Amino acid sequence: MIYFDSAATTLQKPEAVSRAVAGAIQSMTTPGRGDYPAARRAAELMLRCRTEAAELFGVPEPDNVILTSNATHGLNIAIKSLVSPGDTVVISGYEHNAVTRPLRAVGGVSARIVNGRLFDPEQMAEGFRKAVDGSVKAAVCTHVSNVFGYALPIDEIAAVCRERGVPLIVDASQSAGILPVNLQKWGAAYVAMPGHKGLYGPQGTGLLLCGEGQPRPLLEGGTGSLSRQQEMPDFLPDRLEAGTQNVHGAAGLLEGLRFVRRQGLGRIAGHEAALIRQLAEGLRRKGTYHVYDGGDSPVLSVIPRQTDPESAADLLARQGVAVRAGLHCAPLAHQTAGTAETGTMRFSASVFNTPEEVDHVLSLL
Amino acid sequence: MPYYLLLSRSITHAQRMSRALEQAGITARFFRAPMGLTDRGCSYAVRINANARQAARARLQEVGLQPMRVFYDGGDGAFSEATL
Numbered sequence A: 001m002i003y004f005d006s007a008a009t010t011l012q013k014p015e016a017v018s019r020a021v022a023g024a025i026q027s028m029t030t031p032g033r034g035d036y037p038a039a040r041r042a043a044e045l046m047l048r049c050r051t052e053a054a055e056l057f058g059v060p061e062p063d064n065v066i067l068t069s070n071a072t073h074g075l076n077i078a079i080k081s082l083v084s085p086g087d088t089v090v091i092s093g094y095e096h097n098a099v100t101r102p103l104r105a106v107g108g109v110s111a112r113i114v115n116g117r118l119f120d121p122e123q124m125a126e127g128f129r130k131a132v133d134g135s136v137k138a139a140v141c142t143h144v145s146n147v148f149g150y151a152l153p154i155d156e157i158a159a160v161c162r163e164r165g166v167p168l169i170v171d172a173s174q175s176a177g178i179l180p181v182n183l184q185k186w187g188a189a190y191v192a193m194p195g196h197k198g199l200y201g202p203q204g205t206g207l208l209l210c211g212e213g214q215p216r217p218l219l220e221g222g223t224g225s226l227s228r229q230q231e232m233p234d235f236l237p238d239r240l241e242a243g244t245q246n247v248h249g250a251a252g253l254l255e256g257l258r259f260v261r262r263q264g265l266g267r268i269a270g271h272e273a274a275l276i277r278q279l280a281e282g283l284r285r286k287g288t289y290h291v292y293d294g295g296d297s298p299v300l301s302v303i304p305r306q307t308d309p310e311s312a313a314d315l316l317a318r319q320g321v322a323v324r325a326g327l328h329c330a331p332l333a334h335q336t337a338g339t340a341e342t343g344t345m346r347f348s349a350s351v352f353n354t355p356e357e358v359d360h361v362l363s364l365l
Numbered sequence B: 001m002p003y004y005l006l007l008s009r010s011i012t013h014a015q016r017m018s019r020a021l022e023q024a025g026i027t028a029r030f031f032r033a034p035m036g037l038t039d040r041g042c043s044y045a046v047r048i049n050a051n052a053r054q055a056a057r058a059r060l061q062e063v064g065l066q067p068m069r070v071f072y073d074g075g076d077g078a079f080s081e082a083t084l
Helices: A015-027 A037-057 A071-082 A097-106 A121-131 A154-164 A247-263 A265-286 A309-318 A331-337 A355-364 B011-023 B050-063
Strands: A065-068 A088-092 A110-114 A136-142 A168-171 A190-194 A206-210 A289-292 A299-304 A324-326 A344-348 B003-008 B028-032 B044-049 B069-073 B079-082
Touching: A015 A037, A015 A247, A037 A065, A037 A206, A037 A247, A037 B011, A065 A071, A071 A097, A071 A136, A071 A168, A071 A190, A071 A206, A088 A097, A088 A121, A097 A136, A097 A168, A110 A121, A121 A136, A121 A154, A136 A154, A154 A168, A247 A265, A265 A289, A265 A299, A265 A355, A299 A309, A309 A324, A309 A344, A309 A355, B003 B011, B003 B050, B011 B028, B011 B044, B011 B050, B044 B050
Parallel strands: A088 A110, A088 A136, A136 A168, A168 A190
Antiparallel strands: A065 A206, A190 A206, A289 A299, A299 A344, A324 A344, B003 B044, B003 B069, B028 B044, B069 B079
């Protein structure tokens, strides 16, 4: 199978990831409970995972790296920590349901949506400049659109938020492991990311990077600390990590982080962008696809002119090529880009894809 | 041998204190704190030899990690609250 659905989940993982998960299953229990070797190994692993993630993502203290189940989990914590019923928030027009649904669930939230044209970061930055004011409780912005691969001008948006004292939540689901992500540089309140996409970790892993402020737990329960106290601890990471944690997943995620650091962000981004450019150019030449290409992204959305995206994706699947069609859980992004009626067929690359695979896919389309 | 127990707020805190001390050449080991020393339930503690007190204080100040409470055992098994 040729796999081009890495924006959902990277299928091919470094061998070290699988080995680490298997090794952890056989040798680790849970940190913060018992004090025997299997528990201490788990504790050491979790601290290494936090420490290396903190180094990669500009987090001053490893305690502020929270192990989550996925980016959605982290975004729920972040949003529900900062936003209360009746609040006003600013979001981009390219947000995923992982942002819009928690905002809806809070209830009574007024969302100012910054609708900028695709691949026009200056317009998007200007939109945030206009929308973020003193009445805004938080801003939420995806770093890279999961549908179109559009890299939003997060540095400029973060600067606006810092200048106006508005907490910023960044959804780094599509950028972590590909583009520079830096909590401290952005001065963000929270940055959420999955472990199973660009970080090449297992499903069921994710990271929430926490800036200043006291987050609100999404879950309450045992933490192995302050057990006589019935309120959740007021310190991280315990405050946000109730219950037995996914140590086995964290073992894989740690190796994924190491893989990304060894490869280098620049090399990964360059490789994936080159493949997507090759694909976009090939599809343009065919003339039978509307191609949404920003030029330097690991993600490409297209709309076939002669059939619907689902049928085109199904045809590819039957020929051994995995892509995704539909709204990609981001109806707002399609509404903003004008593709809500049809959805798109999305190709998304990883470091394991090759130019030969792109050529083969083009020969099938 | 007399020693100090540095109480931490969490296992992560204990690990980080222990690691910082070890990196400075101070023998340190973290483990679950005796329940009698904790007023709010389960916690962890880092044990250091009494003669490493000053070096430990300097190192922990240097890395910005402070114990929640400190206890001293003079070798008779009885703990008394202390400062670093």
